[in-house]
Amino acid sequence: MNKELNVVVMPNGSLHTEWIETKETIDKSARLLQKEIFNRFTTDADAGLLYLGFCDNNIILTPSLEYWRNFAEQFARELSRTSELETLRHNAHIAVDKNWLVKFADSAPLMPGSEYISAELLETMWSKLNTSFRKAIKSYKGTVEEFIRIYSPDLHALKEYENQKDKLLELLATVHLAARKSLFLADLLNTGELFHPMFWKPSQAFSFLKQVSIYESCGILCRIPNWWKGKPSRLGINISVGNAKPSLVGMDALLNFDVRLNLGNIHISEEEAKRLLQESEGLAFIKNKWVAVDPDRLKQTLDAYENAKKLMTEQGLSLKDALRLQLKPEKLLDVNAAEINCSVSNGKWLDSVVKKLLNPDLISSQKPGKAFKAKLRKYQQIGVDWLLFLHSLCFGACLADDMGLGKTVQVLAFLNILASNFKKSGSSRQASLLVIPASLISNWVNEIQRFSPDLKYFVAHPGSNSEAKARGKNKAALNASDLVITTFGLVQKYKWLQSHSWNYIILDEAQAIKNPGTKQARAVKNLNCRNRIIMTGTPIENRLSDLWSLFDFLNPGLLGNVKEFKQFSKEIGRDHSGYAGLRKLISPYILRRLKTDKSVISDLPDKIEMKTYATLSKKQILLYKKLTDDIKETIDHTEGIKRKGIILASLMKFKQLCNHPDQYLGTGQFNENESGKFLRLREICETIYEKREKLLLFTQFKEMTQPLAEFLEGIFERNGLVLHGSIPVGKRKNIIEQFQSSSYVPFMVLSLKAGGVGLNLTEANHVVHFDRWWNPAVENQATDRAFRIGQKKNVVVHKFLTKGTVEERIDMMLEEKARLSHDVIAASGESLITEMKNEELMDLFKLTL
The missing domain is CATH 3.40.50.300 (P-loop containing nucleotide triphosphate hydrolases)
Known part of the structure; x- marks a missing residue:
């Protein structure tokens, strides 16, 4: 079996390479590059990261290596754009845009250690790149350009050459290289216009700006206006979902939505957009900014806008569909994402809900009754409040706190409050079902007896209770309990577990259903219930392949069907920007606190x-x-x-x-x-x-x-x-x-x-x-x-x-x-x-x- 190289972020923030077996075929160039990367990281991880920024980016690497290569490449690009680099040498300091760090942190692929990635960690890594470059160039006897050529033949450090003829000829070599890839630049070179100041029409400026990436890849330093850096402003459609609270709760609740035309972050009217359509020179000046105008795309955008307005008057969107649109907003309008700039934003009500889910300390608190014996730490009470808020919305919840932070006691407090609410409302009790590995039965029983002795529970397992089978034949007897405890294996065996209608299904060690094709996973997903909770101390964002199955149980349909998710996985394998959208979609339903979090560490004992x-x-x-x-x-x-x-x-x-x-x-x-x-x-x-x-x-x-x-x-x-x-x-x-x-x-x-x-x-x-x-x-x-x-x-x-x-x-x-x-x-x-x-x-x- 082949092995592929991955980069893991360790708990202390360092990068560690490790080989993982894979069924995928790895070509010779990828094998050689991976081996070289591994050797460099083994010798010096910081120098290995610097090397990543200069290595051949045409060779496909694993998502984790690709992520850190993209990071180091950004450093290499900024390095190559630095004026007077030859003079500065080891005194050079390459600055980084803090906003770019935040966005890059959000785009991290799902991989071991991704939970440790933050803008702060990336800033530390950028500092290490600066240190590694200074250290390497200080001991290098040749020029900076020669140094970078050794690392990568496709990247060159450039300087301003003034009247230095030899250096100017050297510079023109890169211009000729770019002219082979750009007809626009080739024409300027052939006519000689390139060597004189020029005044361009908007159409000519647009042609140049569209090809900036070609020039920079050939080693030309391009000084371009700030409004073009990143993504140029394009007309797009924004769908705002959930401005008003729906009449029902749950993933199938219908939400209203609104459609607007946006120019970057600025709203424009339909009339202003139609005026843009009359521009034919590629760039237009509107709302005090230059805008890229592609007549064909603009017409498609306006047509899609008209279709969206019709949908808005004819039907609403289910909450599940509205949230899924964050991954593929163009799907609602049945348009091509490459052609139409389409985005989704949360309306007033939905935005307030998501803010509370992402910041649980904003949620009003409800404490368990006096019969509950545990004294909850502050973060544990916040966890209970978060579960109750999701309960009120009928959303599935993933409690993924670090091992040792007390997930069990939080769930018991939540069940205690549910039992009290049943009693206060006068409604009949409906049992919840806890599904766990057999090895955890003793732990749960002990915790219930210790912290929530009034909670009525029944263990549906022959090793713990000889009446397990008999109790199952009586539905009234089941609902006499607040909680029925069973194992993943017995869910398949006991048919009465499948036929009963439960209040909650709670899974502990939820990774037991990470493979959707197993009988165990299918049996658990077939259980009938009002809502669902999964508990795990394992980071669920470590593997993209596990994520769909867990959410298929938790909030079915949120990530689409398995075929749609596999297609999405392939797409973000090629374009990692999709990871940010995926995280935005799943984050509200996952509560994960680490022992190192500032909100937790002050509340914890040393041991x-x-x-x-x-x-x-x-x-x-x-x-x-x-x-x-x-x-x-x-x-x-x-x-x-x-x-x-x-x-x-x-x-x-x-x-x-x-x-x-x-x-x-x-x-x-x-x-x-x-x-x-x-x-x-x-x-x-x-x-x-x-x-x-x-x-x-x-x-x-x-x-x-x-x-x-x-x-x-x-x-x-x-x-x-x-x-x-x-x-x-x-x-x-x-x-x-x-x-x-x-x-x-x-x-x-x-x-x-x-x-x-x-x-x-x-x-x-x-x-x-x-x-x-x-x-x-x-x-x-x-x-x-x-x-x-x-x-x-x-x-x-x-x-x-x-x-x-x-x-x-x-x-x-x-x-x-x-x-x-x-x-x-x-x-x-x-x-x-x-x-x-x-x-x-x-x-x-x-x-x-």
Whole structure:
């Protein structure tokens, strides 16, 4: 399989290149250029970015590389236009237009790290280009022009030559080159007019301006009026949608719309536009500005305007169609986008709605009832308000907050308010359906019991509830619950889930439906409901291919059908400006706050600690029950020191079994499907990888470090590091330096004792305690390897627990009894657990499912 090179923006704002397998054929020139780019980035990423600006732009690259090539090319163009560049050399400073940076940030393709791209980041990258050029030219002995020719034979740095004959001849070489591509310039050259001052008619000026890009590509510095820079003013049609509030809510609500003729940002009348049609010289002066006049296009625009006025009087637009017009406004008028300049703007009502969706702090607040136990942070309350506002509009919502920011508690607060509203209105309750991976059932149940104990819920899963099938036959019984919880797999299996009419369908880990062709995705999309919410910690803008399926569930039809979206994807693959329109369309329905956001970071603790619950696999359950039976029989016939030894050994065995059956048995290949912890670890690490963040994973068992490292290598698609007590002290420094380096080393697996002392690993964003030491002091010491002086990131700490096992019960004991905050199983002296009665011990050890 072929490999293509991509550029990823890392969490710290640096650029990182990585190879991705692809089914696409890559020609030889693209392979060679990609290899050269990779080598340069590997040596010096900033110098690699500068090289991108000068490399052959006729060779097709991946969208991420193309984006950064376009960025660096803009720097190269500005560099080539700089007067006296040869004199300035390393003292040159190339300025950048701040407005251009904002627009360029909006046009970023959907790719890993795109959420980190902003005008501020691009300004930093531009500064790095300046530094890289100054550094390179300072050490170069030849001329600036020779330097640039080495980078790119098609781009030349020019100067003003005054009366220097040799330099003038050199300049004329570029003019002759341009004349081969431009008949207009060739005529001026042949007649000799080019060498004298000229007074042009508007038609001649228009001919010249249209070909400026040709002249500049040949190395000619063109000084053109500001009103022509960028896109010249052209007559266009603007469709203003949603000035008045519709009578109904939802994507099918009908909106009024208005049609206007615009000249750039200025409205003109139909009579003024018709006067323009009489101009035949290419340029006309109207409203104090010069305007490009193409009679054929102008006539087509006026005809399309007349058609739009007829549509306006005959019918309205559905909200869904109105929003989709932002991608292809010409579709409403059935015209060619290349011929007609057509745009869409939001009317007064729709504009106020979109502003609130994009700025949720503008939305009026509604707090959950007193029965809700969680104290919401400010940004979490804003998230709840945002969900309620979308609820009032009947729009689907994607809650995509960073991992650790509390998406679950926000959704529970939202459901609490819905339940209160049902009660206040006197209307009958309608259950919502939560669809999640089976591995998350325990987490949700725990969060409900902890934060929203009054919420009536039912788990539709045989592993958690033996009545799952029976309950489903009774619709009234279903609606007696506020929330029914099931899995993606059971949505296909239980027909009653498909036939019931739900209030909300809520998906957690929504990437499970990113492939629209799977049975799982089709089954979920066939569910009947009033509205929909998806939750994901993974950036949904990483891949264009995943986006359509998620929005097809969330707000069906908003991105068109799959055929239309594939065609749109091909078009923006060629013209990246379409990404800005796509982002504008989907952004109102996505709420994503990062731990680094200014609105969030002041509201967060330095360490975000969360318990991560895993369920036992079938194999683990069988072995756990057998181990429990064996212990019961043994302790009934032993006492004293021997009994204590058996209890301590048994606790160790339970820990091993909760990690993975193969650790307990001492055999096997550590199949991930045989361990609930391995499955949960995958889900967490897939999100960490999508954000290119780093992880520390602690285990107290040295024998688990290698199996875990091999498992993580498969998720992160690259090697990580392992550190345990058997590794010589001399080698540890090198291992730490590798992890702390700017290169992407995604994880380090550490045995708890080896990783607990004397290490500084502040590159990590996440800490996972895969198994519990049951001593908070020891665990906190390990966590502080990531959270130390010098740490600039918020650290998320995941403490793994297997549901219904001794792990969960001892964790509860630690929380409930402050006197157990020291070692529960002490090395000396009497310990609480070993002194328990047999009945108490078996209650501690028994499995509850």
